[in-house]
Amino acid sequence: MVVVLLARGTPPSDLVRYSLFLVVGVVAPGLVLHKGLRGSQGSWLSDVGLGAATGSVMTLVAWAVAGALSAWPLMWCWPVLSFALLLLPSVRERVRQRPRSWGGGPALALTGAVAVAVWQQVSGYVSVVDLPPSSRGYYPDLLWHLGLAAEATRSVPLQTPQLADAGPLRYHWFANAEVAASSLMSGVEVQTVMLRLWVVPAAVLAVVLTAALAEKVSGSAWVAAAAGWAFLTTAPFPFWPSVVPVLSHLNGYSPSQLFAYTPFLLALHALVDVARDSGARRGAVAVAMIGCLGASGAKSSALPVLLGGLGVAVLAALVHRRRRAVLIGTSVVVALLTAAALRLVAGGSTGSGIQLLSNLTVMQPYRVLARAEPDFSTLVPSGLVSGPAGPLLLVALLLALGLASVRNLGGLHPFTRTGPRHDLGVWLLAGASLTAFLPLVVIGHSGYSEYYFLYTGLPAGCVLTACWVRDAVTGQRMSPARVARWLAVGAGATVLVGLLTRPGSGDTPGPEEMRGRLVLFVVVLLVVAAGALALGASRRRRLRAATAVLLMGVLAGSAVLTTATGQTGTPLPHDDGLDHLAQSTAAVWIREHVPADALLATNEHCLPADPGVAATRCDSRRWWLSGLSGRRVLVESWDYDPASVAAGGYRDGARLAANQAAFSDPSPATLGALADLGVTWLVAEGGSAGGVSPDLPEHADLRFRTGAVSVYSLR
Known part of the structure; x- marks a missing residue:
């Protein structure tokens, strides 16, 4: 598995840091807490597995507390506090209980099952999903989850990064917070954690x-x-x-x-x-x-x-x-x-x-x-x-x-x-x-x-x-x-x-x-x-x-x-005809040059229809910008927004019109309207085919361009 991860572009330093985080920040403190509460559960497999599960959930608790206090480094206090429990004699006694070891047959059989589980994820996920930049497209829902994980590195509870005005996210987002906590504690980027390191464990x-x-x-x-x-x-x-x-x-x-x-x-x-x-x-x-x-x-x-x-x-x-x-x-x-x-x-x-x-x-x-x-x-x-x-x-x-x-x-x-x-x-x-x-x-x-x-x-x-x-x-x-x-x-x-x-x-x-x-x-x-x-x-x-x-x-x-x-x-x-290499390359540039709390605006919101199929509605799941860049977007896509689903389209037509006008009819007034909403960067796709005026560079600073994607900062 390690060989595949390295061959698929995972930085060796990220692999080492994430592995250390799993051992020191999840499994070991979770093992102490779980055994301290319940004692040994019969075997090393049960003790380590249940310890890892306990540590995973407690990492979420630490993330929530640290985020509420706007002090993310405090997350490392949770492993320290768990090890401090060893000062209690009753906890020490339970932790020292020696579990039994399985016989060779069952251990070998379960090892085979674990190997198949690793094989499933490596062949069906790690070997299919690229790290950006890449010319290969991403499954839309995965991009949506990537955006939520990035949002979880800066807000508790989560806001909605794909629609900046949607307020707190109404979704079961604890998995995204788990990825964010792993990123914050290990120092590995969210995209690398979710696309490479998190899924197999x-x-x-x-x-x-x-x-x-x-x-x-x-x-x-x-x-x-x-x-x-x-x-x-x-x-x-x-x-x-x-x-x-x-x-x-x-x-x-x-x-x-x-x-x-x-x-x-x-x-x-x-x-x-x-x-x-x-x-x-x-x-x-x-x-x-x-x-x-x-x-x-x-x-x-x-x-x-x-x-x-x-x-x-x-x-x-x-x-x-x-x-x-x-x-x-x-x-x-x-x-x-x-x-x-x-x-x-x-x-x-x-x-x-x-x-x-x-x-x-x-x-x-x-x-x-x-x-x-x-x-x-x-x-x-x-x-x-x-x-x-x-x-x-x-x-x-x-x-x-x-x-x-x-x-x-x-x-x-x-x-x-x-x-x-x-x-x-x-x-x-x-x-x-x-x-x-x-x-x-x-x-x-x-x-x-x-x-x-x-x-x-x-x-x-x-x-x-x-x-x-x-x-x-x-x-x-x-x-x-x-x-x-x-x-x-x-x-x-x-x-x-x-x-x-x-x-x-x-x-x-x-x-x-x-x-x-x-x-x-x-x-x-x-x-x-x-x-x-x-x-x-x-x-x-x-x-x-x-x-x-x-x-x-x-x-x-x-x-x-x-x-x-x-x-x-x-x-x-499927092959949707989008310039995925340009999108992901621009996203990486944004991640490296645009502040993490910046608000972006973009002009494209719908996925292309399948060739030969007449589009009857906007498939509004175009989430590459928030997912791969990890930044909030004023109006990106709205298919998973309950209010927009109920309305049959984006629920705020005036805001969407103002967003589009900044690209199609740039002027101090139209760009100022977005600036008043907190937008500081524009990401234009498709040029004139995407409704982008050739006059946009006269009113905003072109900072990066690749393929059909251009990135502007507002003056």
Whole structure:
């Protein structure tokens, strides 16, 4: 990985500084604080992973305090204070508790899972996204997040850097603040942190925390390794690439989702102890609250999923007459925190509404057989139940969703006849993994944001899936050799069949071919289900054990296959015809020569339409200026501004007109109007084709020009 980072232009000094920051500023102080509160959690893997998660959330706390005081160097006080806790004898005693080491087999298995996670991020993100300047385009949302991370280096709470008059940002921006804190404490530029150094450790930590949660619930290192592998794959069953959707839960292009796993899993791990009444209860409650605090602004789906898990745990506690008061009290606290988060640091849900089974419309069969552009204004998606495809489409897509979310269905384990019934920690995980299905059923959104609930609950489902496999194997007393054989069969068959059915470039079947694929898909699944039921009537336990191990092999093989073939669900920017080299070169110049608190204005706000497609609206996601330069812009783009979305365009027409006039009709009056708003620099794109007057240099100082981008300072 280090070789790839250096080969991809990462400055060696930045790599060293960031690595030192992770060790000294995150992992070590977090390890002291977490162990000081809870003691050792069983293994070095769990202790280090949970310590890193605790340190990550506490870095956010330090960032908020230092930013509120306008004294960023104070962030380094948090590691110093954490080490000072070692002066307390009780803390020293807990920190000195020696965790056990895993055996060679589980350690080797989880190391393989971590290697695949690194491979995913390096091949799908680090090797694709360039450091500026570059002629390669950037995914628009990534540029938007870059702008937020840069904003987090100068304001607490965040303002809106793409629209200077929009005020405080209504969005779950804690991931951006985490990147900003990493930049401020390590001395590495925000762009280098987000595009190179942050994403791989974040993905690895998500896998490690999933394994740590599995170890906590099961007490088994093998179950922990299995849960880590189950968490990796983006397509559990890649045999039907044009039917079963690909998930993108470990996606560097969505920093908020990737970061959300850290506080969510930290809180869930501690809440298992709270539910079970394990030792160091007060410490577990404290860590749970630290995790919930971090989750509150990490992703809008995090706390609701956690609250769903607590709700199921409360119901189980009422049935079993155990831990009722503490679980109800914890649920109330988390509910209050969720309500506060929805008011203060939630967002990204603009355009959401009630539409049953809306999530099915993202799948290719619906786009081919029903509607290429789904309508989100109806109660049920048009063409899903009626229409040419009829019930076949609905049945096939529900089955496809079931296959895609099979790991979340691990939450059914405690409901089964052989599942654990009295372990409230298991019920907590079951609720967290199954709660995700409610938004999938009832919420409709053009960006399919309801899938983030599924992603958030996925680690809990993976843990229970691994526990189900362990219980099935233990009940049948399968030998290690037989387990290995079934794992190899599942993994090998997945890789082989997946390679044979891999779609070609631009493979989009027509309606008749798609209808035939759906018929075959439904028939095969029904035959397999009927065969399993028939065999299970006489050899139920043996079948259950073999099926469980085979499923784990399929998940492991799919993790390798989807990563190797690039089926990771990561979006790639299309060739939009923009001069990306000029844009990024100008952005680097601005970063080096323009004050960090300067306010810029630009004349272009819309992305070009796809060639051959008539533009019906302005795709206002042109965020390269704020993202790559890290500076605020008066009016850049407005697609994620709730008020502008509601207005159907930028909400302040007069301000937009004044902004454009400064470029198209420069004069002391038009430029003075922008100067009165605080603008000190102009960034013009496209020359006369972009509405830029040739007279602009007469009224502003040209400071830099490259390609179609010119940078002016106001006199």
